[in-house]
Amino acid sequence: MGHDVFEITINSVKMLVIFLLMVQLVPVLVWVERRGSAFIQSRLGPNRVGPLGLTQLLADAVKFLQKEEFLPEHGYGLIFYAAPILALIPAALAFASIPLSAPIHINQFLWNGHSFGPYDFEFQSFHFGVGIVYVLGVSSLGAYSLLMAGWGSSNKYSLMGALRASAQTISYELALGLSLVGAIMVFGTFDFSEMIHFQSQPLTSLLGVHFNIPALNWGIFYQPLGAILYFAATFAETNRLPFDLPEAEGELVAGYHTEYGGLKMLMFYIGEYGHMMVGSALMVTFYFGGYLIPGMTVEQVHNLLGTWLHIGANPLAIVTALVLHVVFFIKVLFFLWVFVWVRWTLPRFRYDQLMDLGWKTMLPWALANVIITAGWMLFKGMH
């Protein structure tokens, strides 16, 4: 946590702020989803409450809070109430370990008569060396909340939705993990910060082939197939169209959350959007240079801002981190928009098509990607 009061306080506040950042992005995403769907379908969408309909979400939140609390007659109380809370935890834990911006180095400073030593703050709640293994491990726990919701509500539709959800999550987890393995081998690390550092160098040689045009050193150029497979598998992991069979309104009423209402249903929503954010953040970190401005390293951004702003070293470090944080979020928001875009463009798969795609198409392609990457790296003698 830290060595003195100042560091411990900042780290604790940071954890809370990053969690709230994730939760507070959800209403904005709901607004984007509703207005975006209206835009795609040539409608207007909610535009009456407040500017651009933005305060509609506040009204929705008030409605959610006031809804009646109830338990289905033959439901299992403990499991029924625990499920929505568990929906929130995996995404929050996974999001907490993704670096949202460059680390902030604070030099020694005097405050209130005390000297505070040099600090290094990372723009993430905690930093594990095994980053991606931890994220995959924690987000794989999301299946429990769906299963518990389905079984605890004691409703046929809910149970069918839950069974579909867990079968789908387990199947696509394999393809998702394997599609990332190629990128992990190219970067030679599990650590997100090192991956982003790797992507900050200019691209003058691609997998052992040298050329003289400096370009972006993003993971997508090394692993285009891996990126596509990963992004497709993310849709299945987040249970969104075209893979939204667990909810499938036309077949299962609302799937696993049929019996839920009010704030409990909102928790499932936050969980789903949280998984989307984790998926987009991983996509950006692995394949699109993380928080880096295209074509610039963190030091170059730092020096450029220094020549523009003429402020002390500590404020400059903070401003640099904030600028890179905004860059990171622009990239993440783009992929979140792609999630919305796809949802309102593609129709739903049939269940056997879903399983065929997962096991017979994506898994072999991901395996082939790993083998080809490994063979090429062995051939070129990298690492």
Added chain:
Amino acid sequence: MDLSTLLFLVLSFLIVVFSAAVVILPNPIYAALSLAVTMISLGFMYFLLQAYFIAGVQLIVYAGAVMVLFVMVLMLFDLRKEIAAFSGGKFAGLLKILCGLFFSGALVLAIRQGVIALNVSPGEPTPAEQIEMVKSLAMRLFTQYVLAFEALGILLLVVAVGVVAVARSRGGTHASHN
């Protein structure tokens, strides 16, 4: 008492309580969910013991895939017979307690006879050191222990094939009851 001691106590309390619940609870679903909580707590225990990679793998494989499958399969069955079979009887209860006592005695004996080789390095390893630990694990796994590793893989494949063969020839799990 520092934070890691506190976390160790909380996690070991969770592991003990929920693994006892796996055996004691009559409803298979609750037992399976308790086993899942035990697996997750074990995963976080590995984090505490600074075996980060093992912790992640424990979460992915056991908590995230194996136990989810268990719970899912249990939810598909009509469990009234099983609940009745597991909840009744003073004799069964006595047997459970005796088994529990026997195994805890065996465990205590093993711990007291054996040498405890748990040596946690002082201080939190930095992320770079954690990656080095993963690399050394991988080197050992793919050089020194590669034969045992591959043999285990073949063994698991044989088990999977055997299970499919058995299930097919008898016509499924509950077929003989009909």
